[in-house]
Structures are given as C-alpha cells and as structure tokens.
Amino acid sequence: MRIEVDKEKCIGCGTCQEICPKGPRIWKIKDGKAEAGNLQFCHVCTLCASKCPVGAIHVIRDGQNGEKEKVSEKD
Numbered sequence: 001m002r003i004e005v006d007k008e009k010c011i012g013c014g015t016c017q018e019i020c021p022k023g024p025r026i027w028k029i030k031d032g033k034a035e036a037g038n039l040q041f042c043h044v045c046t047l048c049a050s051k052c053p054v055g056a057i058h059v060i061r062d063g064q065n066g067e068k069e070k071v072s073e074k075d
Helices: 015-019 047-051
Strands: 002-005 027-030 033-036 057-062 068-072
Touching: 002 033, 015 027, 015 033, 015 047, 047 057
Parallel strands: none
Antiparallel strands: 002 057, 027 033, 057 068
16 A cells, blocks of 8 residues: 655645544645655555645555555545
C-alpha cells in the first residue's frame, strides 16, 4: 500500500491531516505540500483522498496477484 500526492496539484491546505483518523502520525505539510509517511498506521479509509479539494491524493493498495489497485481518486 502507498499514498501518492501529486505535488503539482497539492495546495498544502492540510485537509488530509485534519480528516485523517491518524492525522499527524501520517500527514506532514512540508514546503507547502502534503507528505504521507508512517503508513503502518494507515487504515486505508481513503478519507484523505476523498476530501482533498484538488484531487491530489491517490491511495494505492496491492490487489490480487500483485496488481496495484487505485482505491480512491477525486476527479
């Protein structure tokens, strides 16, 4: 599992950090952009991606047969 943040779209608003049940454990705002780390604490609830106002966050988990499955994306 991984969380990708599109740095070109991210506006550093902190919504991901605020909405995430594990907030500051996972999300940091550095240089005006969101960064996800400590993913062992992530529950893959996808709230971060669904609430991102600019659609900059993608939660990707390993699917069956090692395929990557994009769990959430805001259009």
